[in-house]
Amino acid sequence: MDQNSITINGHVYQFRPGQTILDVAQENNIDIPNLCHLKGTRATGACRVCIVELEESWGKKLVSSCSSPAKNGMVVHTESPEVVQYRKFYIGLMLDSGNHNCDIGASADESWTDFQIEAMENEQKEELCPVWGDCELQALAYRYQVKGRVSGRHREPVKVPIEKDNPFIIRDMSRCILCGRCVAACNELQVNQAIDYGFRGTNEKIVAGTGNTLMTSSCVFCGECVQVCPVGALIPTKAFRDDRFVPTSTVRTTCSFCGVGCQMDLHVQNNKIVKIDGADRDLPPNNGMLCVKGRYGFEFVGAPDRLTTPLIKKDGKQVPASWDEALDRVAEKLTEIKQKHGADAMGVLTSARATNEDNYIAQKFTRAVLKTNNIDHCARL
Numbered sequence: 001m002d003q004n005s006i007t008i009n010g011h012v013y014q015f016r017p018g019q020t021i022l023d024v025a026q027e028n029n030i031d032i033p034n035l036c037h038l039k040g041t042r043a044t045g046a047c048r049v050c051i052v053e054l055e056e057s058w059g060k061k062l063v064s065s066c067s068s069p070a071k072n073g074m075v076v077h078t079e080s081p082e083v084v085q086y087r088k089f090y091i092g093l094m095l096d097s098g099n100h101n102c103d104i105g106a107s108a109d110e111s112w113t114d115f116q117i118e119a120m121e122n123e124q125k126e127e128l129c130p131v132w133g134d135c136e137l138q139a140l141a142y143r144y145q146v147k148g149r150v151s152g153r154h155r156e157p158v159k160v161p162i163e164k165d166n167p168f169i170i171r172d173m174s175r176c177i178l179c180g181r182c183v184a185a186c187n188e189l190q191v192n193q194a195i196d197y198g199f200r201g202t203n204e205k206i207v208a209g210t211g212n213t214l215m216t217s218s219c220v221f222c223g224e225c226v227q228v229c230p231v232g233a234l235i236p237t238k239a240f241r242d243d244r245f246v247p248t249s250t251v252r253t254t255c256s257f258c259g260v261g262c263q264m265d266l267h268v269q270n271n272k273i274v275k276i277d278g279a280d281r282d283l284p285p286n287n288g289m290l291c292v293k294g295r296y297g298f299e300f301v302g303a304p305d306r307l308t309t310p311l312i313k314k315d316g317k318q319v320p321a322s323w324d325e326a327l328d329r330v331a332e333k334l335t336e337i338k339q340k341h342g343a344d345a346m347g348v349l350t351s352a353r354a355t356n357e358d359n360y361i362a363q364k365f366t367r368a369v370l371k372t373n374n375i376d377h378c379a380r381l
């Protein structure tokens, strides 16, 4: 057998030193479910959902694939009966740990379908989790048919005050599964150190700042934690209670707020942007991350008071005009100024939010047509 080769589900794959079993599987499109893994951060093994079975000389062994280095000659099974049994148990424990009312054990078996249909038909229903249909834990509960209540505990609704005192992020820790992705994203990817684990034992939860709110922490509302949260514990305020069952398309584009050129995915419903996420983790320059402007500053795109036609001043009032009329007026005024005061009496302000191509054309127009070097950009948002 080649050096640095590993067998997964009967097929042999090569790996590079330092790769984990999960890395090798993902690189070869083998699906190992996980809820705490976050590319580019240290593995925590917190959720245990990524367990796989290793064939050892003395028998079988279950390990977390996200934190186990690939070793030469390893034989791995990702969906053996034991793996599935334990995976179901851990998924069930997470469902039991909080206010998760959507798994298949949320209601008695005979009324479960009625509950789901009723919830889908009534968007404003209190019981309906805001990420219903867009939740990694829910998807796994369905995939592995987990009924919850694996711990044998009676499931009481978890009462945790919902934090919504900031304009961007709603925190509902009753749905937190303590996967730790938000902490890793905040501290290791964005390096903002706004949140961390707090308290001990069964009281453990994610805390923020002195008053345990994002507003009292060093949070800059980049929303990275929201993007990586696998459940409905962190949700964007703007998308809260938006119509989740309307078809949504995704459009890859470049952020127009500054010159970095971050790649982003727009989530669009009825030709309206409802949410923005950073694009792929492997895609430079932002590797899936965004700042507060790129992620949350999108309402201007469809703002009702946005100018959609040029305005020119007539009798002291701004009135709508055609493009031909407006451009003729600008050309006439610029010519007049140039003749009276010279080219350097004029200047052009462009914008960091325009495209490179538009800014290039603007400087060409300024230098070659107006004959002045007075061109700059306004970086204010």
Ligand code: SF4
Pocket (backbone or CB within 6 Å): 099, 100, 101, 102, 103, 129, 130, 131, 132, 133, 134, 135, 136, 137, 138, 175, 231, 232, 233
């Ligand atoms: S967070 Fe996920 S698992 Fe929990 S109730 Fe919401 S959709 Fe269901």
Ligand code: SF4
Pocket (backbone or CB within 6 Å): 185, 186, 187, 190, 192, 193, 194, 195, 214, 218, 219, 220, 221, 222, 223, 224, 225, 226
């Ligand atoms: S919004 Fe950004 S800074 Fe604030 S807690 Fe989340 S990751 Fe950290």
Ligand code: SF4
Pocket (backbone or CB within 6 Å): 175, 176, 177, 178, 179, 180, 181, 182, 183, 206, 225, 228, 229, 230, 231, 233, 234
């Ligand atoms: S808030 Fe979300 S990302 Fe953070 S630990 Fe809880 S479930 Fe995980």
